[in-house]
Amino acid sequence: MIDFKKLERALVEPASLALTCHVNPDADAIGSETALRRALVAIGKEVRIVNFNETPDNLRFLDPDDAVERYDPERHDDYLKNVDLLVCVDCNQLNRLAKMEPVARARSKPIICVDHHQDPEYQAFADVFVQDDYAAVGHIVYDLIVGADWTPMDRALAEPLYAAIMTDTGSFRYERTTPTVHRVAAALLEAGVDPERVNEEIHNRSALARVKLLGETIASLELRGDGGLATARISRETLAKCGASETDTGGFVNVPLTVNGVAISLLFMELREGFKVNLRSKGAIPIHELAREYGGGGHRNAAGIRIFDRRMEELREEIIRRGIDYLEKGNPDEKS
Numbered sequence: 001m002i003d004f005k006k007l008e009r010a011l012v013e014p015a016s017l018a019l020t021c022h023v024n025p026d027a028d029a030i031g032s033e034t035a036l037r038r039a040l041v042a043i044g045k046e047v048r049i050v051n052f053n054e055t056p057d058n059l060r061f062l063d064p065d066d067a068v069e070r071y072d073p074e075r076h077d078d079y080l081k082n083v084d085l086l087v088c089v090d091c092n093q094l095n096r097l098a099k100m101e102p103v104a105r106a107r108s109k110p111i112i113c114v115d116h117h118q119d120p121e122y123q124a125f126a127d128v129f130v131q132d133d134y135a136a137v138g139h140i141v142y143d144l145i146v147g148a149d150w151t152p153m154d155r156a157l158a159e160p161l162y163a164a165i166m167t168d169t170g171s172f173r174y175e176r177t178t179p180t181v182h183r184v185a186a187a188l189l190e191a192g193v194d195p196e197r198v199n200e201e202i203h204n205r206s207a208l209a210r211v212k213l214l215g216e217t218i219a220s221l222e223l224r225g226d227g228g229l230a231t232a233r234i235s236r237e238t239l240a241k242c243g244a245s246e247t248d249t250g251g252f253v254n255v256p257l258t259v260n261g262v263a264i265s266l267l268f269m270e271l272r273e274g275f276k277v278n279l280r281s282k283g284a285i286p287i288h289e290l291a292r293e294y295g296g297g298g299h300r301n302a303a304g305i306r307i308f309d310r311r312m313e314e315l316r317e318e319i320i321r322r323g324i325d326y327l328e329k330g331n332p333d334e335k336s
């Protein structure tokens, strides 16, 4: 359970704070950062957001102040080393900071983790504020801001939090869409959020390249394990052919789960160095355990692997076979 009073103190004590999040940030990461920054600025804190990646185009509206800075070693290393507190948002392992990891590890001042992923890297943080039954970090930030009473929940604060919760619950469809989540969403709508606009910004701003890449990804789909496992792949050539980039693939891994009988989806994607795998499962299948076997991690139903020193085709078949082993690992009697 998160000790919110303790988290509040941890954020109020330092004069200067830097917020950061995981690589390839999603709406939960960006929305949680910008809302938290806004609330802390309202109580007089000096807060900067430094992310490894640029904010994806469809999430720019979550940062109307242009507060998110893209990591540049020359510009940020001294700052990140010396800022009073570094807050990792929606990020529980320092390796999820990509090339910002060394500078985070070089800090002598504290780093804290505010997240809802399992298995935080405890030794890397001065304090860990993690509760994995939260559907989104945006919901944690909401509870924090409302509990601390730093500033009223106005539309500017509510919109990024709503986007965070909406996306991490798959538009209020996934398992952790509890009555409480809907109550929080209702409060955010009461604060002025326009749900149609948020949906339009996030889901209907695709570049043509992204939609073409989705077509290629679906065309590569294969069913394995008697139809229980779906796997698709994106090569570097496909990416180039569509004029798309890695950030265009957000959400692709969920599409194969719409095929009848599919309980596991594995999306392989070739990177400049190595490759990555997005993993999804339904019900009680603990797909993060498969991710962990390859140095990745995540939640029970959503996880990721990133491998820098091997080629995709060297390991793809092996990971698929391990995935098929996991099809039986879910317990159908267990409530999912």
Ligand SMILES: [Mn+2]
Binding pocket: 028, 029, 090, 116, 135, 136, 137, 168
């Ligand atoms: Mn999240």
